[in-house]
Amino acid sequence: MTDSDLSPAKSVLLAVHLASKGHIATLRTLISFHRKTLHTELVLRILLSHLPESLDSSDYVSFLEDLESGNITEDVEAPVDASPLRELCDTEAKSKVRKLGLLTLLWPDAPQDAPAEPFVRFLIHRSIRIDLYTGLIAQIPELIGPFLHLSSYLRVWAISTVLPLLRLNYEYHPEEATILTITKFEGLNDRAGVTLLLGKTGQGQTNDSTSDLTVGRDLKGLIGPWMYGDTRTKRRMLRRKSSLTLHALEPQMDLSDRNHKYLGWEEVFKWIVGEACASWKTAVEAIEQWGGPGDVDLGGWDDGTVWLDEDDQQLLEARYARSALATAYLISEESESALNGVQRVLTRITNLLDQDRIPTLEAACALLSPVPALDESNILSRKNSSYLRNELLDEQNPLTAPKEEPIKLLHALLISAFLCTRAKFPVSIRRAGELALLQDEHEQRLVFHDLMNRIGNGPKEDDKYWIRARNEILWLSNWGAEELSDGSEPTKAKGRGIFGQLSRELIEAEFLKTLLTNTSRCTLAHSLYVGVSDQPLPKAVLHDVIISTAMNAYDNATNANKTRGSLKKCNDVLLSFSDILDGSESYEEGKFLIRLTHNVGKYRLVFKQGEPFKPVTLRVHNDPISIIGKILEQNPKSYAQIGEFLDMGHDMVMAGLKGVKLQMGDVPQAEQKAIAEKRVVSMCIDAALAEDDFETAYSYVVTWLKDIAGRAHARCPDLERNKLGLFAEPPPKVLDDWSWRAALQAGKYERTSHSIKPTHLGNTSGDLDIRHLEQRMDCLSQALRLAPKATLQDIINVYRRCEEKLEALVKKEAEEEAKWEAQTDGQIMPGGFAETPQRKNIAASTSRAVEEEPMSLFDLSRASMAKAQGGFSALSMLRVGNKTTQEPATPDSRESGDFSRTSTPDYGAPKNPMRKRDQLKNVAVGGLATGVGWLLGAPPVNHNEENDPH
Numbered sequence: 001m002t003d004s005d006l007s008p009a010k011s012v013l014l015a016v017h018l019a020s021k022g023h024i025a026t027l028r029t030l031i032s033f034h035r036k037t038l039h040t041e042l043v044l045r046i047l048l049s050h051l052p053e054s055l056d057s058s059d060y061v062s063f064l065e066d067l068e069s070g071n072i073t074e075d076v077e078a079p080v081d082a083s084p085l086r087e088l089c090d091t092e093a094k095s096k097v098r099k100l101g102l103l104t105l106l107w108p109d110a111p112q113d114a115p116a117e118p119f120v121r122f123l124i125h126r127s128i129r130i131d132l133y134t135g136l137i138a139q140i141p142e143l144i145g146p147f148l149h150l151s152s153y154l155r156v157w158a159i160s161t162v163l164p165l166l167r168l169n170y171e172y173h174p175e176e177a178t179i180l181t182i183t184k185f186e187g188l189n190d191r192a193g194v195t196l197l198l199g200k201t202g203q204g205q206t207n208d209s210t211s212d213l214t215v216g217r218d219l220k221g222l223i224g225p226w227m228y229g230d231t232r233t234k235r236r237m238l239r240r241k242s243s244l245t246l247h248a249l250e251p252q253m254d255l256s257d258r259n260h261k262y263l264g265w266e267e268v269f270k271w272i273v274g275e276a277c278a279s280w281k282t283a284v285e286a287i288e289q290w291g292g293p294g295d296v297d298l299g300g301w302d303d304g305t306v307w308l309d310e311d312d313q314q315l316l317e318a319r320y321a322r323s324a325l326a327t328a329y330l331i332s333e334e335s336e337s338a339l340n341g342v343q344r345v346l347t348r349i350t351n352l353l354d355q356d357r358i359p360t361l362e363a364a365c366a367l368l369s370p371v372p373a374l375d376e377s378n379i380l381s382r383k384n385s386s387y388l389r390n391e392l393l394d395e396q397n398p399l400t401a402p403k404e405e406p407i408k409l410l411h412a413l414l415i416s417a418f419l420c421t422r423a424k425f426p427v428s429i430r431r432a433g434e435l436a437l438l439q440d441e442h443e444q445r446l447v448f449h450d451l452m453n454r455i456g457n458g459p460k461e462d463d464k465y466w467i468r469a470r471n472e473i474l475w476l477s478n479w480g481a482e483e484l485s486d487g488s489e490p491t492k493a494k495g496r497g498i499f500g501q502l503s504r505e506l507i508e509a510e511f512l513k514t515l516l517t518n519t520s521r522c523t524l525a526h527s528l529y530v531g532v533s534d535q536p537l538p539k540a541v542l543h544d545v546i547i548s549t550a551m552n553a554y555d556n557a558t559n560a561n562k563t564r565g566s567l568k569k570c571n572d573v574l575l576s577f578s579d580i581l582d583g584s585e586s587y588e589e590g591k592f593l594i595r596l597t598h599n600v601g602k603y604r605l606v607f608k609q610g611e612p613f614k615p616v617t618l619r620v621h622n623d624p625i626s627i628i629g630k631i632l633e634q635n636p637k638s639y640a641q642i643g644e645f646l647d648m649g650h651d652m653v654m655a656g657l658k659g660v661k662l663q664m665g666d667v668p669q670a671e672q673k674a675i676a677e678k679r680v681v682s683m684c685i686d687a688a689l690a691e692d693d694f695e696t697a698y699s700y701v702v703t704w705l706k707d708i709a710g711r712a713h714a715r716c717p718d719l720e721r722n723k724l725g726l727f728a729e730p731p732p733k734v735l736d737d738w739s740w741r742a743a744l745q746a747g748k749y750e751r752t753s754h755s756i757k758p759t760h761l762g763n764t765s766g767d768l769d770i771r772h773l774e775q776r777m778d779c780l781s782q783a784l785r786l787a788p789k790a791t792l793q794d795i796i797n798v799y800r801r802c803e804e805k806l807e808a809l810v811k812k813e814a815e816e817e818a819k820w821e822a823q824t825d826g827q828i829m830p831g832g833f834a835e836t837p838q839r840k841n842i843a844a845s846t847s848r849a850v851e852e853e854p855m856s857l858f859d860l861s862r863a864s865m866a867k868a869q870g871g872f873s874a875l876s877m878l879r880v881g882n883k884t885t886q887e888p889a890t891p892d893s894r895e896s897g898d899f900s901r902t903s904t905p906d907y908g909a910p911k912n913p914m915r916k917r918d919q920l921k922n923v924a925v926g927g928l929a930t931g932v933g934w935l936l937g938a939p940p941v942n943h944n945e946e947n948d949p950h
Contacts, residue, residue, distance in 0.1 A: 008037040009093035010085045015043065016100060017084065020050040024060045025078035031067075032074045040067055044122040045102040053126075053133045057143040065146055068119050109183070113153075120151040127162065131182045137166055148301060156228060159301050161186055163225040164197060167299075172218060173200045190264040194271050197222040202275065202282030215282055216289025217297075219268070224296025227264050228307060265293055265316055269323040269393065276330035283327045284341035287348050292320035317352065319393075321402035324349050326392035328410055329399065329433065334426030339418045342429055346411060353402055364415050365422070368471060370480030371412045371496070377405040380496070385437040388430050399433075412436075412479055416498045419472045420447075425454040435498035444499050452510050456518035463524050470511055470528070473499075477507055508536040509545045516549040520569065522576035530580060539580065546577045547586045554593070555616040560601025562594050567615060570594060589656040593618070596651035599644060603631045624652050624659045625679050632687035639687035640696065642680070642704070649676035675736070677708050682742035689745055692755045697746045698775045701782055705739050740786035747780035748798060767813060773806040 006014065011034040018027040031038045038046075044067075051060070066072050085093070105121035106114060107128050115121060127140045140162050148155045165185055169177040178196065188196060201218040276283040293316040294308060308316070328342045343361050350358055359367065374380050379398050387397045399406055413432040420427040427447075435444055451473075459465045477499040499507065508529070515525050529536055537545070550573040557566035571594050574587060581587035597615045605613035605627070618624050628645050632638055639645075652660050653672045664672050681704040688697035751772050758768070780799045787795055 006034065006082055006085070007090045007093060008034070009090055009097045010082070010088065011037050012042070012046075012097050012100075013088075013093055014080070014082060014085060015046050016050050019046050020052070022052055022055050022059070023078070024063050025075045026080055028063055028066070028072060029074045029078050030080050032072045033080065035072065040070075041105070041118045042102075043067060044105060044118055048105065048122055048126055048129070049100070049103045053130045054136070057139045061143060061146060064119075068147065068150070115151050115153045117151060119147065120154045123147055123154060124157060128182050135179075137162065137182070138170055141166065145301075149303070152303075155301065155303065159225045159228045159298050163299055163301060164222050167221050167225075168197060172214070172221065176200055190267040193226060193264070194223070194267040197226060198268075198271055202279055202285070211285055211289075212282070213285075213289065215285040219286060219290040220295055220297040221299070223268055224293075225298055225301075227268075227293070228296065228298060228302075262312075262316065262319075265319065266393075268293075269319055272323050273326050273330060273393065276327040277332060280327075280331040280333055280338055280341055283331070284344055287324045287327060287345045292317050292352070318402050321349050321352055322393060322397075322400045325400040325402070325406060325410060326397075328414075329388055329392060329430050332428055332430065334421060334428045334431075336418065336421055338428070339414060339421060342410075342414050346407065346414065349402070350407060353407075355404060355407065358411055361414070361418050364411075365419055365472070368415075368475045368480060370483040372408060373484065374405055374409060374496075379405050379409055380437060382437060382439065385434060388433045388437070409436075413498075416476055416479075419476060420451055423451060423454050423469070423472075424457065425451045432498050436496070436500070439501050441501040444501050448499050448502060448507070448510070452514045456514045458518075460519045461521070463521060466515055466519065466521060466524060467528075473507055473511055474504075477502060477504065505537060505541060509541060512537070512542075512545050513549050513552075516546070516569075516573050517552060520572065522572050526576055530577065542577075542580060543584060543586075546573060546581060547584075547590065550574050550590055551619075554590075554597075555619065557597075557615045560597050560613060560615055562598040567594065567597060585656070589654065592651045593655035593657075596648055596655055599648055599651070600627070600631065603635045603638060605631055605634060618652075618655075618657060621657075621659045623663055624657045625649055625663070625676055628680055629683045629687075632683055633690075636691060639684040639691070639693070642684045642700065645680045645684060646677055649673075649680040652676060674708065678705075678736055679738050681705060681708065682738035685742040685746055689749050692752065694746070694749050694751065694755055694772070694775070695758050696756075697749070698779060701743050701746050701779045705743055705782055705786075708739070736786065740783045740788075740791075743779050743783035743786065744791075744795060744798075747776045747783055747795070747802070749776065767809065770806065770809050770813070773802050773809065777802050777806070 011030065015027060015030055015034075015038055018024075018030060031043060047060075088096075103125070105118050105125060107121070107125040110121075123144045127144060130139060130143070131137045141158075144154065144158050144162070148158060161182055165180065165182065178199075180196070185193075185196075198218060202212060202215050204212055204214060272283050272286050275286065294313055324345050328345050331338050331342060340361060343358075346358060350356065358364070377398070384398055387394075387399045391397055392400055399409070410429070413429050413436060416436070417427045417429055417432040420432075425447075435447060455469050455473075458469065475497070477497045479497045481496050512525060512529055515521060515528075529542060535542070550570045553566045553570040553573065557570065559565040559567060562568060562571050570590070574581065574590050574594070578587070597618060600613065600618070601615075607613065607617070607630070618627070621627060628648055632645070650673055653669060653676050660672065660676075664675060667675070681700055685697045685700045685705075688694070688700065751769070758771075777799060780795055780802065783795050784792065784799070
């Protein structure tokens with residue numbers, strides 16, 4: 001049986017057999033012989049139903065091309081072998097043909113607008129089956145590529161369906177291929193499609209500065225082709241069903257006013273905006289590498305026709321620009337790299353909208369150009385602050401509108417955020433926007449102070465840095481509005497910058513504080529705020545800032561040396577602005593305080609629990625003068641430097657220390673200095689006594705206290721004038737409660753083996769005990785002169801005990817002298833000469849021969865009055881030089897120096913000059929006598945009648 005003898009049924013069966021075996025050449029020959037029976041549609045159905053899907057497309061594409069063109073000719077090298085059908089009758093053949101069940105060319109679930117061309121239907125259906133049964137989607141382009149010109153439907157289907165899947169799984173992300181058939185891919189809604197195609201985009205981001213070019217590639221090569229078929233009815237239907245479940249990041253435009261094909265692009269825009277929050281680098285690179293919906297890569301499958309009309313293009317570009325602006329506000333990372341990303345987005349948008357090119361961030365921060373007025377557009381309205389976080393893609397959002405004013409505002413916010421971030425105080429675009437739009441003074445003040453703290457940590461010696469920082473801070477307050485105000489009230493242009501609610505005076509004052517606190521650039525500060533014609537700060541404010549800064553540096557000082565640390569800074573600040581501060585009370589107090597602190601720092605000073613001295617202690621101590629006492633306690637022999645401590649006390653008063661004022665109240669400064677001097681001298685006396693240096697203590701009593709000490713209590717004028725004794729009056733005011741106590745302590749001191757011996761005796765007694773008692777009595781005399789009346793009796797008791805000890809020592813000395821004289825009387829010393837004169841012996845005083853008998857109170861009063869009026873010496877003093885010889889001394893006389901000691905006055909002896917000790921003793925006893933006489937009702941004693949023994 002030849003090929004031409006085959007019946008139609010058998011030819012069909014043979015064609016099915018050849019197709020199932022993949023014998024394309026033989027099938028070609030068969031078709032050429034039976035073209036009428038094996039027409040094109042039947043052949044396509046046979047191929048669709050029985051040609052193996054695994055067969056390489058290249059094996060039969062040429063056959064399909066010939067079939068489509070109708071140029072099927074016999075292949076002489078592939079003759080038809082009909083032997084398998086020889087035994088089959090026509091009836092059986094027809095029966096088998098009816099049972100073939102050939103597939104229809106229209107694929108399952110085909111849209112209503114599917115093409116009618118059989119060949120197009122075959123190609124689409126064949127591609128779907130290849131993908132479904134083998135997954136060899138890579139063979140589809142070779143299958144349909146030669147036939148794209150046949151149908152725009154086929155071209156759109158190939159670009160929007162095959163190309164994205166092919167690139168996603170085989171070219172762009174083969175390591176993470178997604179198993180998804182063409183049918184399922186076509187059934188994805190817009191959100192699911194965007195999620196699938198861009199799910200791996202940006203995952204290769206690194207921390208370095210290199211860009212990930214795959215972001216733009218995926219948007220162009222995956223999203224672009226996928227959205228190319230956006231006009232197809234089926235996809236529109238799918239979107240209608242899925243749009244009910246879409247949850248937009250922000251409310252979109254009214255869908256009734258827009259074509260449904262834009263919904264897919266809205267999902268792309270939302271993906272970009274979402275990436276700004278999750279991975280801002282991906283969002284920035286998406287904007288930078290992708291030019292919007294018109295920027296697509298169709299892999300050469302398109303025919304060059306414009307698939308977006310002009311209106312669609314403009315609308316989508318506007319939405320793309322709005323998405324880019326929204327991305328800038330949503331970048332939450334506070335870093336310079338993130339802000340540079342915003343700069344890249346802004347540059348892209350200005351180029352897209354054909355606006356003026358913006359400078360780089362570094363250049364913009366150096367220029368600090370004024371921001372054009374934005375008040376006309378009302379974009380700086382407080383109510384717009386809600387758009388910083390919500391509804392960023394809404395058409396009513398003025399901040400993301402693709403217009404000139406929002407772009408200028410974003411650029412100003414970008415520069416503001418970058419200036420703060422560069423100063424180590426990170427700020428995002430959104431945060432800067434909140435400060436500028438809300439204009440909350442409290443928030444601005446907090447941010448401003450934090451920023452100034454970070455600026456203060458900058459280079460300490462770089463004048464350019466501080467000048468630049470000041471200019472930047474001023475620009476942040478008004479965005480350079482003063483340059484646009486033509487010099488009229490520049491400082492009143494508030495509410496524009498991120499520090500718009502802060503006054504220029506506050507900003508300048510805080511900057512000056514930061515400059516002086518954190519650097520040693522006092523000269524620079526002086527040149528900025530003093531050495532200019534238009535001074536930024538009023539003189540009073542400048543004065544307060546300088547003083548507060550200096551005192552703040554003082555309070556933070558840990559070293560009391562004025563040439564080091566914060567104390568040096570305090571001193572430098574005061575000296576640098578002396579021309580401004582000259583004559584100021586605070587300035588003078590500051591100078592005294594620094595000198596005082598430096599002097600205190602020379603000594604070891606530790607407070608409780610080992611806490612070392614800090615300068616601020618002087619300012620907060622309740623009684624700073626008492627610190628001098630601690631210095632004396634902790635530094636042996638330091639009491640010898642009484643001059644330095646007196647200077648400290650003087651400086652404490654002149655420094656206006658709070659503790660000094662608290663202790664002294666509203667006392668005039670001169671009196672404060674006097675009180676401080678008395679306290680310091682008293683402390684030095686106590687310190688000397690504590691170290692058994694009575695000699696120094698005594699010298700301080702008879703030198704310093706003699707000149708500066710005053711009465712302990714204020715006296716009532718009437719009482720003082722009438723000398724009527726004590727009355728039941730209110731307690732007198734305390735004037736000097738330190739001097740008499742120090743003198744009393746010195747008078748109470750008794751020599752021990754640890755006492756420091758005098759280095760020279762001068763013309764005093766050679767007996768140290770006698771000399772010591774005389775000095776004690778001098779100290780007690782001072783105490784009697786100064787002490788309040790309530791303490792006189794105790795002091796007199798001490799004085800009398802000293803007097804008794806002195807008399808006992810004098811008596812003992814006189815006895816020893818008399819004994820010595822008796823042994824040597826009339827004898828010639830060995831080795832001497834016969835005419836050697838007798839040893840001179842000038843008696844100092846007489847001792848009591850017998851003890852006084854007990855006296856009545858009246859007699860005691862009379863005797864006391866007599867002592868107060870008398871003051872005669874018991875024995876006249878003999879002057880050496882006027883006499884060469886003298887009668888032999890009696891046991892009642894002894895040699896003396898400049899002082900004569902009298903225990904009981906001898907009224908029959910001639911008058912001699914009264915000794916100081918006797919005068920003071922008589923005064924004390926006279927005071928006691930006056931009091932006793934008052935008790936007896938005696939008339940007051942007239943002290944002028946010194947010669948009256950009665």
